Amino acid sequence: MKFSKFSQALSKWAGSARTFLAAVVLIVIWATTGPFFHYDDTWQLIINTSTTIITFLMVFLIQNTQNRDNDVLHIKIDELLRATTNAQNALLSLDKMDHKELRELREKYEALGDSETLDRNIDCKIEKKLAE
16 A cells, blocks of 8 residues: 555544544543552553654654645646636746745735735625626
8 A cells, every 4th residue: 555545544534533532532541540550650651652652653644644735736726827828827837946036926926916906896796796
């Protein structure tokens, strides 16, 4: 099984309400056993080690899922740009620009946005169209 499929499935499972509830139940069980084990170092070590290992592994799982979701989102946006006739297709390769180039481009778009006025009656126009 490919890691990406595995990580997607595991991420979906880990983010479910049942998994959260199971984690809460395990913590409650661990906490209630404290008096039985006299709150000794081994009792504390069990929860500390378990949560550290799970957190360490989840970081990589979440990062893989985020990377995949980010790639999917970029592909969808790229397709929308490509399909829009007035869009600048040069924007499809923004990921190859360095930070300075991206900042300069962002400033140009902000200046373009500042020069335009917002049509504050847009909601009324949309509602009127829907009513027709």
